Amino acid sequence: MIDPILLEVFKNRTSAIAEEMGVILQRTSYSPNIKERRDFSCAIFNSKGELIAQAAHIPVHLGSMPMSVLETIKSISFEEGDMVVLNDPYKGGTHLPDITLIAPVFIDGKLQFFVANRAHHSDIGGASPGSMPISNSIFQEGFIIPPVKLVKKGQIDKEIFSLIKNNVRTPEEREGDFNAQIMANITGIKRLKELVQKYSLKTVNLYMNALLDYSEKIMRNKIKEIPDGAYSYEDYMEDDGLGNTEIKIAVEISIKNDEAIVDFTKSDPQTEGSINAVKAITMSAVYYVFRSLLSSDVPTNAGCFKPIKVITRKGTIVDCTHPAAVSAGNVETSQRIVDVVLGALSKAIPEEIxxxxxxxxxxxxxxxxxxxxxxxxxxxxxxxxxxxxxxxxxxxxxxxxxxxxxxxxxxxxxxxxxxxxxxxxxxxxxxxxxxxxxxxxxxxxxxxxxxxxxxxxxxxxxxxxxxxxxxxxxxxxxxxxxxxxxxxxxxxxxxxxxxxxxxxxxxxxxxxxxxxxxxx
Structure with a gap:
């Protein structure tokens, strides 16, 4: 039996852990981009890689950070004290400057949770300073990091760290920001262990699952309020920086009862320039729009997104294939995806859009x-x-x-x-x-x-x-x-x-x- 009062306690405790991770990351970082602009996100996940709580940080990370965790689970065998680093957009990342650090949380020797944070580093190599070049290939955009252990059993792998620092223009700043990310995860691990110590592992898992169910229920109820039907909209990216213009992003949203199908298959093919978005970006934009329809006190977790299906076509501007350039897809194409999803929904619920x-x-x-x-x-x-x-x-x-x-x-x-x-x-x-x-x-x-x-x-x-x-x-x-x-x-x-x-x-x-x- 779920106690509604305790459910509210866990909703706030889990989100507070992610928020505290963000405070640690912001206050201990070196670069103005993280310290002043707060260009980062922090979150906690269950052992399956499902998002349990994300702090109120960057919406573009909503659908992509969970994909990073899932890719890491597939390829890494974790031990206590490990932390995995990655930025590869084709393995759950967004664009190369966004670097994710993922840490397992072991309870009594068994992996039970993950904590993760993603921060935008002001340089990760590539053709131009800032790693946001006018590019036609991801290889021009910076140093590509697949899921690899940066920290092994509590110790930083100096060889991996040196390899990364040797490929950036500002190695001292990068080292400071990486250390801040490590400390943020250490804080998250500590707080989750304290939560388990206070309430027991069984209770924590019970209420984490209940939070997923609760968010799913609220989202389904919201989708039910949208009239059944199909709603479409299209808009254009102006250019890709390399002479290709007016690249169409088209969506059709089908609402049936308590589920939404968001179909982008009529969007234009991927382009030469860097405005291509990986599917994780498209999912993030869709999730953001639907999450914004809910009241602010609903926990943001994987349950919110279960009633939403995102359909794309491989090789398009909204689901590009390797080695397409992607540095601007994260920041620019994501905004246009939001515009077309909102445009479609304006035909269904005009007073809410x-x-x-x-x-x-x-x-x-x-x-x-x-x-x-x-x-x-x-x-x-x-x-x-x-x-x-x-x-x-x-x-x-x-x-x-x-x-x-x-x-x-x-x-x-x-x-x-x-x-x-x-x-x-x-x-x-x-x-x-x-x-x-x-x-x-x-x-x-x-x-x-x-x-x-x-x-x-x-x-x-x-x-x-x-x-x-x-x-x-x-x-x-x-x-x-x-x-x-x-x-x-x-x-x-x-x-x-x-x-x-x-x-x-x-x-x-x-x-x-x-x-x-x-x-x-």
Whole structure:
């Protein structure tokens, strides 16, 4: 018999463990990308690799981190004190800078749980600093790590660690961030053992399974509220950075009773550039949308996703095959997948679905040699924008939305860590779409380089605007601008260029779409 009070206790205890892991990771990390932007996720899993609890971190990791755990279970024989590292997108990863560390939790000599965290490292090698190049193969994007033990019986494998550090531009920073990930997992292991010591292994497993059943029940009830039928929508990726344009992402969502089938088979084939998404990304985006339909106090775990079936076709933009380039699929294509799933659902439950948000993460990487330290530096940032309006309210301005849940790097931290000067950081006024409720406004971020550097920008919604709904107007498209000697150059959505000290890069992010007729 399940005690509802104890079920609530376990819901909060398990999510608190993941949250505490995140606090440890953030506070002990070296890079601003993890320390300031909090570009990471932490989670706990049962012995089958099913997600039990994930902290409120990065939505794009929802469906992909469990796949990393499952791939690791297939290929690794665990012993107590081990930790496995991987970043291979074709083995449950997302893109190469996202590095996952997985640790088993043994109770009385038997493997009972896993803890894991995934953090975006600001460099993992590859063709350009920041490991987000304009690429046509995954081999150009960085050092590929299959599931391998980084820690063996409590001791770091120095040979593996040296191999990784020897393939990145900022080895000291990487070492600090890896150590932070290790400490986060150690914390998770300790807390799970304390939980078992307090309640017994039998009780912990009973209530973990009950949480899965509870979340599944809530999701099924929510899907039942959506009218039965088939709902379709399509939108386009503007380009892949290598001359291929308007790559279609199409979805048909079939609702029958308490189950949803989300079918992407009519999407375009994978492309030459790096906007290809592995299936884990597509699943994450779908899970995020359906999870967002639920009230916030429902535990996020594998049970939420059991009533949802995601269908893809191999070799497409939403389920690419090796060795397709994927670095932008994680950050850009994931956003468009969300847009098409929301667009389809807007036909079924219009009052619950907002207009399109900015639909991009506006990725910028900058790397070079810091003249003050004579050391390599790599900077990575995603920049917020406008959120789509809804039936109830205007969209939020200058905020990260959908598949990214990171913070911004504060100006003080940015200028302290890197040879940059932030010239402007402001809301992009009136960039949100007009409507009965207006879309949120984007951001203008302008950075002056104080050293020569390679700058790479991976963005979208520079040509195809974020859509409005039900008479609402589209948000403004974004702009990428380089300023040399006072002269502005408009750049495409994806570019990589060597800039000189004194040059300025300005990113103007898109606004969100409006909702409803502005005259009604």
């Amino acid at each position: 907002p207009a399109a948000s900015q639909g991009t993460m506006n990725n910028i990487t900058i790397g070079g040699i810091n003249p003050e330290t004579d050391q390599s530096f790599t900077y990575y940032e995603t920049i917020g924008g406008g959120m789509g309006a809804s039936v109830k309210t205007d969209g939020e301005s200058a905020i990260q939305s959908h598949m990214t849940n990171t913070l911004n790097t504060p100006v003080e931290a940015l200028e302290f860590e890197y040879p940059f000067q932030v010239v402007r950081y402001s809301i992009r006024k009136n960039s949100g779409g007009n409507g009965f409720h207006r879309g949120g406004d984007g951001i203008i971020r302008e950075i002056k380089l104080l050293a020569d550097a390679q700058v790479t920008v991976i963005s979208e919604r520079r040509k195809i605007a974020p859509y409005g709904l039900f008479g609402g107007e589209a948000g403004e498209t974004g702009k990428n601008i380089v300023i040399k000697n006072g002269k502005e150059e408009i750049k495409p959505s994806k570019f990589s260029e060597k800039l000189q000290a004194g040059d300025i890069i300005r990113i103007e992010t898109p606004g969100g779409g409006g909702y409803g007729n502005p005259t009604s």
